[in-house]
Amino acid sequence: SFTDVKKSDFFYTPVQWAVANGVTTGTSKTTFGPNESCTRAQAVTFLWRAMGEPEPKNSNNPFEDVKADDYYFKAVLWAVEKGITQGTDATHFSPYETCSTAHIVTFLYRTLNIGNDGWYEAAAKWAEDNGLLKDINKKVAPDENCPRADVVTFLYRTVGK
Numbered sequence: 001s002f003t004d005v006k007k008s009d010f011f012y013t014p015v016q017w018a019v020a021n022g023v024t025t026g027t028s029k030t031t032f033g034p035n036e037s038c039t040r041a042q043a044v045t046f047l048w049r050a051m052g053e054p055e056p057k058n059s060n061n062p063f064e065d066v067k068a069d070d071y072y073f074k075a076v077l078w079a080v081e082k083g084i085t086q087g088t089d090a091t092h093f094s095p096y097e098t099c100s101t102a103h104i105v106t107f108l109y110r111t112l113n114i115g116n117d118g119w120y121e122a123a124a125k126w127a128e129d130n131g132l133l134k135d136i137n138k139k140v141a142p143d144e145n146c147p148r149a150d151v152v153t154f155l156y157r158t159v160g161k
Contacts, residue, residue, distance in 0.1 A: 002032040010135035011149035014156035023049045034149035041072040041095035043104055043151060047111050048075035050155050056081050063093040084110045101144040104151055108158060132157050
């Protein structure tokens, strides 16, 4: 139902799955924003929702840029608690910083408890070996932007089927 998502797009089914399962919504009533960058807040929220919105065990929030009424509050606490990610420093999560493919693939790799070995190299190999990058003309790298279409595609290919 989005004007910017066509049936011929590799991300068509992942977008439909993500919206139907409450992982995300569109950027408006008629657009999904498939090429828009995904922020750290969005990424951990998509992951958290895809995993069933588990309650964080600890409500202690070390980040001055994450507030209790932010839509991503519980997702951030959960992601940090699970070792999926950490802050950009001891007191900042940097929720509006954009994510690279290295961030997203590493977050997913850690979310699924596949491993926690290093920054992104092992996660990149896992993604390649398991078909996450099929039809996506990108490499897993810290300088490679990861738009919303790619994030929901990675999620669909691992937890959505």
